[in-house]
Amino acid sequence: MRDTLEQARTRYVDAGGVRFGYRRLGPETGIPLVLLQHFTGTIDAWDPAVVNALAADRPVIAFNNAGxxxxxxxxxxxxxxxxxxxxxxxxxxxxxxxxxxxxSLGGFLAQVMAARGTLAVRRLILTGTAPRGGEEHLLEVVAAAFARKARDVRLPLFFTPSDASQVAGEAFIDRAGLRREDRDPDRGDAVSNPQAQAIIRWCAETDPDYGTLRAIRQPTLIVHGSDDTMFPPINAYDMSRRMSDATLIIYPDSGHGALFQYPATFVSHARIFLDA
Incomplete structure (x- = not known):
């Protein structure tokens, strides 16, 4: 029986003076799908329903970036x-x-990595993200989410106020908390402050010729929530228009965490795209 995200041991590899923690799931052969996480998120912030299903037929690697x-x-x-x-x-x-x-933030990294071609990136999935110079409301949305004093800040942050979206959000929170042992620590301000600065700088930096997007030649799947308040869906539309080979999907009645609200649908779309 293969490991799941909730059960897999955390492995380590050293690079550039940094010891990276990661978990590898799925078969040993095939093109690995590397996951790039959202603002302040760790490996344990991924949805097991998404990660485990994707790892059923391909290697999947989730890791914590520096710090x-x-x-x-x-x-x-x-x-x-x-x-x-x-x-x-x-x-x-x-x-x-x-x-x-x-x-989200991981989508910014994915765009840079695909555009500059340091690595052999075959295909790209971008969800809940924005292009360089895109529209963001990070600090405003995060502050409003914390003010709601919900069971988990991700409920108002990632999901819409509708009953259906909140029920899906509660199910996601339950799944994300299934791992009890060896969970990733929260580094607090040491992570949130520099990551917030990076996000704000990325979206404040003008890119009138859409140089980064136009440099991405890889087939790309863009998935976005219809009511994402952190990075509004106009970002996804703009990316799809400027990239040479992009497919755009908007999920209904969904916020920033659309892929967690519709895990089975997202996995189905991702598989079709990656296997094409």
């Missing part, structure tokens, strides 16, 4: 440096070709 969770070092305050750390991790694992799934 996050079980990984040593300091979290950089620019997207480019965070992307370079992710690249160093992937090189250290000896992966020759990869697919990338970037959620």
């Amino acid at each position: 996050v969770g079980t990984t040593s070092g300091e979290t950089p305050d620019t997207i480019e440096r965070q992307a370079a750390d992710a690249e160093a991790f992937i090189v250290a694992l000896g992966l020759e070709e990869i697919d990338l799934l970037g959620f």
Whole structure:
């Protein structure tokens, strides 16, 4: 029986003076799908329903970038440096070709990594993210979510106020909490402050010629929530228009965590895309 995200041991690899914590699931052969996580998120913030299903027929690697969770070092305050750390991790694992799934902040890294071609990126999935110079409301949305004093801040942060979305959110929170032992630590402000600076800088930086998007030649699947307040869906539409080979899917009545609200649907879409 193969490991699940909830049960897999955390492994470590050294690169560039950083000891990266990661978990590898799925078969030993095939093109690995590397997961790039959201603002302040660790490996344990991924949805087991998504990760385990994706790992049923392909290698899946979830990791903590520099300074996050079980990984040593300091979290950089620019997207480019965070992307370079992710690249160093992937090189250290000896992966020759990869697919990338970037959620939110992770989607920024995935765009940079695909565009600059340091690694052999085959296909790209971007969800709940924005292009360089895109629209963001990070601090406003996070502050409003904490003010709600919900059971878990991700309920107002990732899901809409509708009953259906909140029920799906509660189920996601339950799934994400299934791992009891060896959970990733929360580094607090040491991660949130530089990551917030990186996000704000990325979206404040103008890119009038859409250079980063136009440099991405890989087939790309863009998935977004219809009511994402952190990175509004106009970002997803703009990305799909500027990229050479992008497919856009908008999920109904969903917020920033659309892939966690519709895990089976997202996995189905992701599989079709990755297997094409």
